[in-house]
Amino acid sequence: MAAAERYLQMNARELRLELEERYAAYSACLDEERFEDWPAFFTDDCIYKIIPRENVERGLPLATWFCEGRAGLLDRVVAIRKTMMYAPRYVRRLVTGLRIVGWEGETLAVRANYLALETLLDEPTRIFNCGEYRDRLAVVGGELRFREKLCVFDSLLVPNSVIFPL
Amino acid sequence: MEVRQAHQWPAQGIARVPFWIYSDPGIYALEQERIFCGPSWSYVALAVEIPRPGDFKRTFIGEKPVVVVRDADGAINVFENRCAHRGVQFCRKHLGNAAEIVCPYHQWTYDLKGNLIGVPFRRGVKKQGGMPADFDPKDHGLRVLKTHVRNGVVFASFAAALEPFADYLGESMLKLFDRVFDGREIEVLGYSRQLIPANWKLMFENIKDPYHASLLHVFLVSFGLFRADSPSKCQMDATGRHGALISWKGEEKRTDDHADMRAFHDGFKLSDQKMLQPVREFPEYTVVMTTLWPNLIIQQQSNTLAMRQLVPRGPSAFELAWTFFGYADDDAEMRTRRLRQANLMGPAGYVSADDSEVMKLSQEGVQPYPDAIGVMEMGGRDWHDEPHIVTETVIRGFYDYYRKVMEL
Numbered sequence: 001m002a003a004a005e006r007y008l009q010m011n012a013r014e015l016r017l018e019l020e021e022r023y024a025a026y027s028a029c030l031d032e033e034r035f036e037d038w039p040a041f042f043t044d045d046c047i048y049k050i051i052p053r054e055n056v057e058r059g060l061p062l063a064t065w066f067c068e069g070r071a072g073l074l075d076r077v078v079a080i081r082k083t084m085m086y087a088p089r090y091v092r093r094l095v096t097g098l099r100i101v102g103w104e105g106e107t108l109a110v111r112a113n114y115l116a117l118e119t120l121l122d123e124p125t126r127i128f129n130c131g132e133y134r135d136r137l138a139v140v141g142g143e144l145r146f147r148e149k150l151c152v153f154d155s156l157l158v159p160n161s162v163i164f165p166l
Numbered sequence: 167m168e169v170r171q172a173h174q175w176p177a178q179g180i181a182r183v184p185f186w187i188y189s190d191p192g193i194y195a196l197e198q199e200r201i202f203c204g205p206s207w208s209y210v211a212l213a214v215e216i217p218r219p220g221d222f223k224r225t226f227i228g229e230k231p232v233v234v235v236r237d238a239d240g241a242i243n244v245f246e247n248r249c250a251h252r253g254v255q256f257c258r259k260h261l262g263n264a265a266e267i268v269c270p271y272h273q274w275t276y277d278l279k280g281n282l283i284g285v286p287f288r289r290g291v292k293k294q295g296g297m298p299a300d301f302d303p304k305d306h307g308l309r310v311l312k313t314h315v316r317n318g319v320v321f322a323s324f325a326a327a328l329e330p331f332a333d334y335l336g337e338s339m340l341k342l343f344d345r346v347f348d349g350r351e352i353e354v355l356g357y358s359r360q361l362i363p364a365n366w367k368l369m370f371e372n373i374k375d376p377y378h379a380s381l382l383h384v385f386l387v388s389f390g391l392f393r394a395d396s397p398s399k400c401q402m403d404a405t406g407r408h409g410a411l412i413s414w415k416g417e418e419k420r421t422d423d424h425a426d427m428r429a430f431h432d433g434f435k436l437s438d439q440k441m442l443q444p445v446r447e448f449p450e451y452t453v454v455m456t457t458l459w460p461n462l463i464i465q466q467q468s469n470t471l472a473m474r475q476l477v478p479r480g481p482s483a484f485e486l487a488w489t490f491f492g493y494a495d496d497d498a499e500m501r502t503r504r505l506r507q508a509n510l511m512g513p514a515g516y517v518s519a520d521d522s523e524v525m526k527l528s529q530e531g532v533q534p535y536p537d538a539i540g541v542m543e544m545g546g547r548d549w550h551d552e553p554h555i556v557t558e559t560v561i562r563g564f565y566d567y568y569r570k571v572m573e574l
Contacts, residue, residue, distance in 0.1 A: 050514065054260065055356040061505055062356020062490045065514040068506070071437035078434070079516055083384040086523045157485065158360040161522045162514035 004106050004139040012100065019098060019110060022137075022144050027093040030165055035080055038165060039073040042146045043138055048073060050151040050166055053131065064153075064162060076165065086163045090119040091128060093166060107147060108137045114151065116166050118159070129155045129166060175574050176539050180562040181547035186536035188365040188529065193572070194481040200571050201460045202228025202478070205328035207314060207321040209462035209475055210234050210244055212489060214318060214352045220263045220278060225487075226477040227322060227461070232311065233257045234320055235267075237278035242315055244322035245280040245308040260357075267308075280308035317347035319473075335458070336403030342410050342456050345448055346466055351494035355504060358488040358512040364525035365532075366476050366484040367568075372521050373457050374564055376400065376411040376555035377544055382524060385516040388434040389442060391468070392453065398555040406549055406563025407459035413555065414451045441506045444468035457560075459567070467517075469500065470507040482529055486522075488512055 010018065022041075029037050042048065050065035067073045094115045101109035111134055118128035131153030137144040151166040173190070176182035187193055202208065208227040211234040215223050223234040224247060231247035247257050249269040256269040266283065267276040275284030282303040290296025311322040314331040321331060332340055362369065372378070380387050380394040387393060398413035436442060444452070447469055456464040463474040471492060477485040488511070492504045510517045532538070542565075545557025549566055552559050568574075 052357060052359075058261070058356075060354060060356035061501075062358070062508060063505070064358055064512050066505060066509055067438070068440065069438060072441065074437040075441065078437075079385060082434075083388060084516065084523075085382060085384070085520045087526065156357075156359050158358070158513040160360060160362055160513070160526060161519040163519060163523075 003142040007108070007139050007144065008103065008106070015100060015108075016098070018144065019100065019137075023095050023098065023112065027095055031090075031092050033164070035077045035165070038077065039070045040145075042070055042073060042149070043140050044070050046070060046073070046146055047148045047150075048146070048165075049149070050129075050153065050162060052156050053152050053154050054156055056150075056152050064158070065165075080163065084163060086161060087120060089163070091164045092117045092119075095133070104136070106138060108144065110135045110137060114166060126159065127155070128159060129153050129162070131155065131166075173574065175569060179547070180549065180565045180569070181541070181543050183540040183542060183565060184536075185532040185538050185540065187574075188367065189481050189533040189536055191481060194478070196572060198228045198230075198478070201568075203230070203324040204571065205323065205325040206460045207323050207328070207331055207334050207458075208460060209319065209458065209473060210322045211242075211320040212318060212352050212354060212473065212491065213242060213315055213320055214494075215261060215354060215489075216242070218263065220265055221261070222257065222259075222264060223261050224257045224259060225475070226485075227311075227324065229478060230324075231255050231257075232322065233267075234322070235278050241279075242313060242320055243279055244311040244313045244320070246311070248309070249274055250282060250306045250308055274306075276308055280310045282306045282308075317344065317349050318352050319343075319347055335408060336405075338401055339403045339408045339410065339456065339458070342401070342412075342454055343458075343464070345454070346464060346471060352491050353494045353496065353501075355490040355492055355501070355508070358490070360486050360488075360513040360522060361479065361483060362486055362522050362525055363483050364529040365481055366478040368525045368528050369463070369474075369476055369484060369486065370457055370564060371561050372525060373411070373455050373463050374409050374560035375558055376413075376560075377557060378524075379555075382520050383517050385510075385520075389436065391442070391510075391517075394556060400552045400555060400557060400560050402549065402551060402560060402563045405567050406565075407567040408457060409560035409563060410454055410456045411555060411560065412451050412455075413453045441509055442468075443503065444507065445500075445503065447500075457564075459564075465511065467510060468507055469503050470511055471504065472508075472511060482533060 026041050048067040049063040051063040055062050095112050098112040101111060114133055116129040117125050119125040131151055134150040134152055135146055136148040138147045173186055176184055210225050211223045216236045219236055219238045221236050225232060232244055233247045234244050236242055247255050249256050251274045254269050254271045273286045277283050288297045311324055314321045316331055379392050396413045397416040401410045452468055454466045461476045465472040473489045475487040479485055490508055492501055542558040542561055545559050549559045549563035
């Protein structure tokens with residue numbers, strides 16, 4: 001609780017700095033393909049979704065990618081490493097326009113724009129997916145972790161496949 | 167349209183596929199004309215997507231944009247998404263509602279049956295201009311397509327005359343269709359759209375080829391969802407244009423056959439077991455993947471149901487538009503189950519992402535080698551229903567019909 005207290009008492013500027021660090025670490029983890037480290041950014045009971053904006057706007061529940069709990073994230077990591085067949089690629093995530101919506105109890109609501117760029121062999125880098133993170137973070141183990149992370153994307157027509165997390 | 171002399175189908179017939187069919191612009195144009203605008207029933211919508219009068223859905227048949235509209239009488243009409251005046255594609259939203267259709271350019275206005283009901287300045291302005299006196303709006307309505315609705319699924323055709331839908335599907339395909347669309351109200355769970363950089367036929371080949379599933383899809387095999395030794399069969403209609411891959415739960419034992427499956431990892435276990443806890447929902451079969459000529463795949467993989475609509479975008483790409491659904495009377499548990507199992511499918515699907523990736527690789531291999539020829543001899547060189555899935559028979563059936571339609 002004491003740790004949560006520390007975040008609750010931070011002023012907006014301090015909190016923003018903390019969050020920017022956190023989001024930069026999250027992007028770096030994925031950009032560098034350290035997928036095994038990815039679940040550690042989440043709480044055990046997390047929800048992670050990549051979901052088309054049109055579904056959200058129509059109140060439709062279907063997500064393109066839907067993980068429940070850290071166990072669900074781990075399964076995706078195993079799939080990326082062991083089961084799925086895909087062409088080699090780089091994906092780089094740019095996160096900007098971070099907005100602190102505010103505390104809801106001990107959960108912090110945050111929104112940010114993201115842009116994921118994809119580079120495939122023989123093709124110039126392209127915009128792969130652009131959207132908004134709609135996140136809720138909780139303080140666990142002395143740090144802010146995602147209890148819920150929704151990647152709500154504008155890029156409705158997905159260029160081929162979504163293999164790596166956003 | 168003339169087919170180049172070089173474009174002769176190999177003498178071995180349907181046991182071969184010449185690679186120029188995947189990239190030649192002339193072939194592609196001929197496909198648009200004969201297949202998508204020909205005497206075929208194309209899938210366009212689920213009726214439940216447009217429940218109220220004025221509801222519309224924007225979609226495509228082949229490359230041609232069309233709109234599916236429910237009119238004031240509750241009937242469903244399909245017409246070209248092209249103003250009869252100067253050709254503007256007037257409808258620009260995936261889904262919506264409108265009392266009438268107004269083209270934004272000169273505000274020609276149509277009712278929900280496609281009749282032209284308003285032409286601004288028709289009588290001129292201050293006695294100047296205006297349409298000729300004999301201009302008759304009746305002659306300038308939207309082009310209306312033939313439409314058929316079966317158990318909540320809407321099909322349409324550009325052809326003026328074609329078989330009744332039930333005959334078009336044939337008895338065995340109709341039975342499989344009615345198994346999922348049994349008259350219960352459908353509930354749309356959501357959409358997914360992907361642009362796959364491959365020729366549209368590669369998608370059909372993929373779903374008509376059950377033998378790749380136990381080899382490419384490590385996930386399916388590892389978690390026991392699909393195996394070459396599961397009881398299964400392939401079924402087609404009398405023409406070969408429609409097909410279905412069917413499998414059900416049996417008693418699988420570990421055998422030497424698994425040695426051929428690079429895929430097989432004995433030790434795999436999901437961390438999140440909830441994701442895959444299928445329950446028996448339909449009689450007999452656990453998986454039925456149906457391909458309906460010319461643009462639809464009906465997916466029933468355990469409890470994940472979806473329509474996958476193919477929209478060709480030139481010879482080297484197609485859009486795959488997924489509509490995931492369940493039934494209005496699903497309980498909360500079933501709904502959640504469907505949403506969890508949807509992880510198998512779509513652009514990020516544990517299973518189907520392998521397919522979109524491999525289709526891209528196919529296109530990258532066949533396009534630079536149009537004169538090379540593919541081999542399809544697994545399970546024989548002809549096509550007929552089979553009581554197993556170690557076969558390419560359904561692809562051969564598809565190409566038998568394709569060659570007739572295309573005169574290749």
